[in-house]
Amino acid sequence: MTRPPQGPATARGPRARRVSRTALAAATSLALGLGGLLLTACGSDDDDNDAGGSAKLAVAGACLPQPPTPDIAAGYLSVRNSGDAADRLTSVTTALSDRVTMHTTEGTAMRRVSEFEVPAGGELDLARGGDHLMLEKLTRQPKVGETVTLTLHFAKSPAIEVSVPVKPTSYQPEV
Ligand SMILES: [Cu+2]
Numbered sequence: 001m002t003r004p005p006q007g008p009a010t011a012r013g014p015r016a017r018r019v020s021r022t023a024l025a026a027a028t029s030l031a032l033g034l035g036g037l038l039l040t041a042c043g044s045d046d047d048d049n050d051a052g053g054s055a056k057l058a059v060a061g062a063c064l065p066q067p068p069t070p071d072i073a074a075g076y077l078s079v080r081n082s083g084d085a086a087d088r089l090t091s092v093t094t095a096l097s098d099r100v101t102m103h104t105t106e107g108t109a110m111r112r113v114s115e116f117e118v119p120a121g122g123e124l125d126l127a128r129g130g131d132h133l134m135l136e137k138l139t140r141q142p143k144v145g146e147t148v149t150l151t152l153h154f155a156k157s158p159a160i161e162v163s164v165p166v167k168p169t170s171y172q173p174e175v
Contacts, residue, residue, distance in 0.1 A: 056083035097135035
């Protein structure tokens with residue numbers, strides 16, 4: 001913002017391209033710098049908190065669309081962290097499935113991951129088309145209107161038991 005103007009924004013050709021690349025680099029370093037500042041601010045705020053350095057987790061918006069196939073289902077939910085330390089969702093267990101895995105979506109492909117980060121003061125969002133839970137080897141086929149109990153296990157925080165409503169197959173979670 002304090003930099004002198006580097007030529008007309010409408011200019012075309014190599015010079016304009018160079019300018020916009022410089023602007024991009026400036027924006028990137030600004031973003032990184034801001035991130036550092038925020039971290040520093042959080043660190044000094046810790047002194048005002050009771051214990052400091054712990055995650056405070058709450059689950060919202062959980063749903064499980066009724067699976068179109070009898071042996072696999074997807075699950076969605078959000079984990080909000082109002083604490084001042086990050087945590088990680090490391091596993092999920094349920095009587096409905098013998099094998100719950102965590103998937104991330106890359107383009108049109110899903111990739112299994114070993115854990116999901118729950119950032120301090122932030123949120124882990126599991127949603128259609130993004131990160132999600134896969135419930136494989138279903139012990140029974142869940143039906144709309146039922147409630148399924150999932151237990152979320154975290155790296156640091158105590159486990160959270162969630163009652164998850166079974167929704168229609170095409171249900172779009174409201175986040
Ligand atoms: Cu998946």
